[in-house]
Amino acid sequence: MLFLFSCATYNxxxxxxxxxxxxxxxxxxxxxxxxxxLIKARRNxxxxxxxxxxxxHLLKQYDSSNVYFxxxxxxMEDVRTSASDIALGTLxxxxxxxxxxEDFEKFMVHYYxxxxxxxxxxPDxxxxxxxxxxxxSYAQQDKSKRENRYSDDAFSLMLQGVIYEQGNDINNAFIAYRNAVDIYLKNNNQYYGTNLPGQLKKDLLRTAELMGxxxxxxxxEGLxxxxxxxxxPPEGGELVLFWENGLAPVKQQQDFFFALTKDGFGNFAFVDxxxxxxxxxxxxxTNARKEDLKLDDLRSLRVAFPKYQEQPPFFRSANVSLNHATYQFEPAENINTIAFATLKERFLKEMSQALSRLAVKKLAEIAARPKSDDKNKDTKEAVALAIQVFSFVSEKADTRNWQSLPHTISYMRIPLSRGVNVLQISVSGQSNQTFNLVVEGTGKLQVQNICTLR
Incomplete structure (x- = not known):
């Protein structure tokens, strides 16, 4: 029962x-x-x-939603790694x-x-x-100083530009759009599974022109x-519509096997x-000492580590029809790709911590074993066995993540007529569906989202 319980994932x-x-x-x-x-536990x-x-938010209880967010x-701003947390992680x-x-989850809080x-x-x-x-973004850049690490979120900067523009702050909107475009340009026009959106190009050039x-x-234009x-400008203003599709990947557990080795310079490393x-x-x-490490005792270590499993979305494409025109959504954020990539980026660091933690458990088991002439041999054998069993059932990967996030987010910018606009939204994939969204054209920029979370 303990073994089966320990294998259960968060999902x-x-x-x-x-x-x-x-x-x-x-x-x-x-x-x-x-x-x-489980989710009511303090650690969660x-x-x-x-x-x-x-x-x-999905229930349209926006006041309550922001209380929780x-x-x-x-x-997330105040949490620190405590001594008790370190002890729990080690033991x-x-x-x-x-x-x-996760780092990308912090940006998504701002989105919602x-x-x-x-x-x-x-709007203020x-x-x-x-x-x-x-x-x-600044905090993430300070945290991830290395190149080729997730340190900015192009989608969040694009969203930032939309919010500034909605508030008629065109200068800051231009800066935000430019920062988002620069991230794409720096990464060959693609960022974590998303190509540079054509709408973002238009928004950057338009706000630059408005600012002179x-x-x-x-x-x-050249770049x-x-x-x-x-x-x-359309008489009724414009609607920026975000489409949240599918659900984020879930974390599962996978097992790796390693042995401890020592090189000619006295450095210890784990090798599969x-x-x-x-x-x-x-x-x-771990606070372990080199003199405590004996290679013969640490020849076979099984370590549990998380891996993401994609939840393929039910729908694959969508468009909007209004006033005899059809508008296509453009991909803006691929949370599925970001999740896989960021876990891969930190693999070596977290695997090192997991293996070192497991080695400490193994050393505790070895220390409890009786010597050949020990008078309390049976008792110590039982203690060593108990530690071994405990280590086995407690070895578990961290499979927690915010799993109601969408798989992907796409968006479009739609010109509105003054007064009532009835948008016909069509989504297609394993089946096709059509539904309407009514928007009042006020002459201003509006922002809304729709969700298909299958």
Whole structure:
């Protein structure tokens, strides 16, 4: 029973909630979430706040949603790794530590908070959220100083530009659009599975023109291999519509096997049987001493490590029809790709910590074994066996993540007529569906989102 319980992933233990979210039964999902003891545990407080923020957003309870997201935001800013967390991670497994959130999850909190504020008719608060996107970007850059690491989020910067523009702050909108475009240009026009959107090119050139930055218009026309075309503002304003499709990948557990080795310079490292990995022993996180490490005792170590499993979305494409014109969504954020990539980027560091933690457990088991002439041999054998069994059942990967995030986010910009606009939205994939969205054209820029979470 202990073994079976230890193998259960976070997703399987909270599966009823996610099934209801996937099926669009949001009221039932909210009720189910409150019944899950696992997510109410102190170490999972952030996950509870994130899921409550998302489900209340889906229920259009935007005030309540931001109460939860604001608490999650404060939690992620203030949480620190405590001594007890380190001890739990070393003696048990990282699943017992406080969940602090994935880096991309921090950006998505700003996305939902900004949407909530705009739905509530609070543009000033949405502008504050836009500024906080920059602060999150700076913090992430300080954390990930190496090249080729997830340190910015192009989608969040594009969203920042939309929010500034909605608040008629064209200068900051231009800066945000430019920062987003620069990320794409730096990465050969693709960023974590998303190509540079054509709409983003237009928004950058348009805001540069509005600000009178002709040098910037000409420079980016060359960099983007496109030409700026001035278009009269629509009488009813415009709608920026985000389409959240599918669900984020879930974490599963996979097992790796390693042996401890020592090179000619006295450095210890873990090597797998195929020789694909050479991972240094992490002395800092374990307080272990080199003299305690004996290679013969650490020849076979099984370590549990998380891996993502994609949840392929039910729908693959969508378009919007309005006033005899059809508009296509463009991909803007691929959370599925980002999740896989960021886990891969930190693999070596986290695997080193996991292996070193497992080695400490093994050393404790060895220390408990009796000597040949020990009078309490039977007792010590029992203690050693107990430690061995405990180590086996407690070795578990951290399979937690914010799983109600969408698989991908796409967007479009739609010109509106003055008055009532009835948008016909068509989604296609394993089956086709059509539904309407009614938007009042006010002459201003509006922002909304739609969700298909299967």
């Amino acid at each position: 399987s233990r909270i599966g009823n909630y996610y099934s209801e979210v996937r099926n669009g039964n949001y009221q039932k999902a909210d009720a189910d979430l409150e019944k899950v003891k 407080q952030l996950l509870y706040l994130l899921e409550k923020g998302k489900i209340t 604001n608490q999650a935001d404060v939690f 048990l497994n990282p699943m017992m530590q406080t969940y602090k959130g 908070k900004a949407l909530n504020y705009l739905y509530l008719g609070q 608060e949405a502008m504050v959220e836009a500024r906080r996107i920059s602060l999150t 930055f002709q040098d910037e218009v000409q420079r980016y 983007l291999n496109t030409r700026f075309e001035a278009v009269a 049987p195929a020789g694909s990995f050479n991972i240094p022993f992490d002395f800092a996180s």
